Amino acid sequence: MGLKKPRSGADLRPIAERAYARDEAGLGVQLDDPDPALRRWAARDLASHPGAGRRLCARLLVESDPSVREALFTSAAQVGGHAVVDGILPLLRSEQPALRNGAIELLGGLPDVVAPRIQALLQDADSDVRIFTINLLGNLSHPGVPQWLVQVLAREDEINVIGAALEVLAEVGGPETLEPLRAVRARFGDNPFITFAADVAIERIGSA
Amino acid sequence: MKTEAVTAAPIITEADFKKFTEYFYRKTGIHFDDSKRYFVDKRLVDRIGATGAADFRAYFVGLRFETDGRELQNLINSMTVNETYFFRECYQFDCLVNHLLDEVVAGKRKGDRVRIWSIPSSTGEEPYSIAIYLLERWARIDDFEIEILSSDIDSKVLQAAQDGIYSTRSVAQLPKSYLNKYFTPCANGDWRISRDLVESVEFSRINLTEAGDTRRFRNIDVVFCRNLLIYFDDLSRRVAAEAMYDALNPGGFICLGHSESMSRISSLFRVRRFPDALVHQKPLEDRT
Numbered sequence: 001m002g003l004k005k006p007r008s009g010a011d012l013r014p015i016a017e018r019a020y021a022r023d024e025a026g027l028g029v030q031l032d033d034p035d036p037a038l039r040r041w042a043a044r045d046l047a048s049h050p051g052a053g054r055r056l057c058a059r060l061l062v063e064s065d066p067s068v069r070e071a072l073f074t075s076a077a078q079v080g081g082h083a084v085v086d087g088i089l090p091l092l093r094s095e096q097p098a099l100r101n102g103a104i105e106l107l108g109g110l111p112d113v114v115a116p117r118i119q120a121l122l123q124d125a126d127s128d129v130r131i132f133t134i135n136l137l138g139n140l141s142h143p144g145v146p147q148w149l150v151q152v153l154a155r156e157d158e159i160n161v162i163g164a165a166l167e168v169l170a171e172v173g174g175p176e177t178l179e180p181l182r183a184v185r186a187r188f189g190d191n192p193f194i195t196f197a198a199d200v201a202i203e204r205i206g207s208a
Numbered sequence: 209m210k211t212e213a214v215t216a217a218p219i220i221t222e223a224d225f226k227k228f229t230e231y232f233y234r235k236t237g238i239h240f241d242d243s244k245r246y247f248v249d250k251r252l253v254d255r256i257g258a259t260g261a262a263d264f265r266a267y268f269v270g271l272r273f274e275t276d277g278r279e280l281q282n283l284i285n286s287m288t289v290n291e292t293y294f295f296r297e298c299y300q301f302d303c304l305v306n307h308l309l310d311e312v313v314a315g316k317r318k319g320d321r322v323r324i325w326s327i328p329s330s331t332g333e334e335p336y337s338i339a340i341y342l343l344e345r346w347a348r349i350d351d352f353e354i355e356i357l358s359s360d361i362d363s364k365v366l367q368a369a370q371d372g373i374y375s376t377r378s379v380a381q382l383p384k385s386y387l388n389k390y391f392t393p394c395a396n397g398d399w400r401i402s403r404d405l406v407e408s409v410e411f412s413r414i415n416l417t418e419a420g421d422t423r424r425f426r427n428i429d430v431v432f433c434r435n436l437l438i439y440f441d442d443l444s445r446r447v448a449a450e451a452m453y454d455a456l457n458p459g460g461f462i463c464l465g466h467s468e469s470m471s472r473i474s475s476l477f478r479v480r481r482f483p484d485a486l487v488h489q490k491p492l493e494d495r496t
Contacts, residue, residue, distance in 0.1 A: 005355065005407060077446070078443065078447065112275065141277070207223040
């Protein structure tokens with residue numbers, strides 16, 4: 001015994017007969033298999049099918065196995081495009097933090113497709129969705145981020161949304177955001193949480 | 209990134225340093241404290257100059273909002289040291305022979321296979337270091353069939369690994385007795401590794417982010433994937449993590465580079481702390 005070289009690449013895994021076709025339709029059926037191992041492989045294999053975004057996102061809404069979810073998120077991110085963004089945005093309203101966080105991370109990697117949706121998300125009736133959108137902005141590599149955050153400072157009344165925006169602005173804001181920051185500080189002058197967060201942002205941007 | 213003319217060396221303020229190191233940590237998991245200020249400042253100034261940004265603020269905005277991640281990659285390259293040599297970061301090899309393999313073989317019978325995957329192989333220093341460690345420091349090596357697989361995307365380095373010729377610098381960390389045992393000196397001062405060691409490692413060319421390349425890698429007990437993921441973008445890191453997860457046996461381990469963390473990439477693995485090293489593990493109860 002001791003060190004031993006595998007005889008050939010085929011030795012690395014046993015050959016198993018496939019129960020499903022390896023095309024998009026077959027993998028779509030496999031996504032609903034009771035065995036999470038098979039669902040996970042289907043999710044991974046669907047990454048190479050550009051039209052699979054809708055299927056992957058639909059499965060995310062019902063999938064309960066964490067390892068399959070992870071593969072679904074990764075494959076959806078690889079597929080990208082409008083169908084995926086359409087399918088992922090509803091997860092911002094999920095009660096499950098793992099789904100919300102996965103959605104925020106995935107959307108953060110699709111800045112060009114997500115950008116046209118930001119205005120609507122920042123005006124969503126649900127303040128939690130507005131906060132998660134700001135969390136998303138913190139992840140988004142897009143030049144519009146500071147301006148969207150400045151709009152939040154000007155329009156928003158919900159303290160927790162403003163607080164989230166201030167936290168992101170402290171990192172991404174430039175000198176052009178100092179005036180809006182001072183304005184929001186004045187508007188919420190009687191709220192110690194906002195004045196503190198605004199002071200931190202102003203101090204960090206001003207001294208940079 | 210946008211470029212503007214630069215007339216004087218840019219200044220990195222305390223606030224700039226703090227802002228940059230927080231961002232860099234979030235993106236890469238690499239933390240620089242104040243003691244690394246000179247190191248970080250110098251490289252930042254170099255990158256600001258290379259991109260033609262007017263100052264730190266212009267550079268950071270460009271870095272923060274670039275969509276292709278190219279400058280972040282340039283920055284990572286300049287902030288990390290990409291050097292390979294025998295017994296590099298050997299505390300993880302200590303961990304392998306002192307702890308990981310004992311757990312791995314606890315569920316195996318005498319004569320069973322233990323499979324270790326070293327990726328990237330680069331020019332072979334890591335897989336051969338693992339082989340030497342096992343031969344010299346793991347008492348149970350003869351109880352099991354040990355397979356060492358090693359992969360790289362670069363066919364040239366794979367060929368160099370199989371040629372097995374190394375500089376004096378590359379073997380400098382090896383104990384003299386190991387050097388004499390497993391290498392022979394070349395006329396030009398280089399060292400040639402023993403053909404038995406070359407023959408004991410299965411080399412292959414793969415792209416870790418191509419599912420078609422990685423699908424056949426299964427039933428792995430330990431993966432060494434050190435200082436590779438740091439050079440990937442976020443999505444490629446996740447794809448690579450998925451591939452390694454499916455390659456591993458339940459309970460299998462991943463050793464990453466000292467500045468890398470799987471928990472920043474994927475929630476699939478759990479962190480295990482051993483006396484020698486921190487390692488990531490595929491949960492035992494996993495059924496895939």
